[in-house]
Amino acid sequence: MKYLKRPLCFLALATVIMPLMACSSKSTTSSLTTSQQTSSIPAATTSSQVKEWSSSPAMQIDTSKQYTATINTNVGDIEVQLFANEDPKTVNNFVFLANQGFYNGCKFFRIVKGFVIQTGDPTNTGTGGPGYQFEDEPVTRNYLTGTLAMANSGPNTNGSQFFICLGDLTTLPNSYTIFGLVTSDLDVVQSIGNTPVVANPMMGGEMSSPTQDVHINSIQISEK
Numbered sequence: 001m002k003y004l005k006r007p008l009c010f011l012a013l014a015t016v017i018m019p020l021m022a023c024s025s026k027s028t029t030s031s032l033t034t035s036q037q038t039s040s041i042p043a044a045t046t047s048s049q050v051k052e053w054s055s056s057p058a059m060q061i062d063t064s065k066q067y068t069a070t071i072n073t074n075v076g077d078i079e080v081q082l083f084a085n086e087d088p089k090t091v092n093n094f095v096f097l098a099n100q101g102f103y104n105g106c107k108f109f110r111i112v113k114g115f116v117i118q119t120g121d122p123t124n125t126g127t128g129g130p131g132y133q134f135e136d137e138p139v140t141r142n143y144l145t146g147t148l149a150m151a152n153s154g155p156n157t158n159g160s161q162f163f164i165c166l167g168d169l170t171t172l173p174n175s176y177t178i179f180g181l182v183t184s185d186l187d188v189v190q191s192i193g194n195t196p197v198v199a200n201p202m203m204g205g206e207m208s209s210p211t212q213d214v215h216i217n218s219i220q221i222s223e224k
Helices: 086-101 186-193
Strands: 045-047 049-052 067-073 077-082 110-112 116-121 147-150 161-167 180-186 197-200 206-210 216-223
Touching: 067 086, 077 086, 077 186, 086 216, 116 186, 180 186, 180 206, 186 216
Parallel strands: none
Antiparallel strands: 045 049, 067 077, 067 216, 077 180, 110 116, 110 206, 116 161, 147 161, 147 180, 197 206
């Protein structure tokens, strides 16, 4: 059984545990207060050419509207429906970071065939993030093929990393906020999922480190 475990930056072998998390680092471990969650967006700082903010973005999306994302990768485009009405904080965060160009150049640094592809870390190490964290939102859907969900390192530690399911993960616990679904170009997702991999020392030797460069060029957000 494959499932996602949140504590620590460690992934056991597939026969025991198959966790999916964002490994914590000093820039992403401290929790935010409620006031920080709703504060205005401060000026971004740059750490080693990676943008960071001191708090999560204020609500900017209109939850009565529909949002879609086109994730342009070096393998092809992936069209995604975002669940703004169901998961407004998470979609707002994703839209904000996409519009800031935060995801440009992020690699799919973790690829587990038949399980997930993971990205959203500009350091491409599994430890990076936007400099803040925000709360989980209720999971009311199943982790079906093409689902987008947030990776985390424990409750209420969402940042920028997310994963896309390569299959129906029926035994996955509902600990990872679902905020979107691939609506077309699923073949691109599966192609990324078939990228050759080797053992990943950052993930306890899990066979998930891609031998080929697969990355996000840009993400375009549409509203209607």
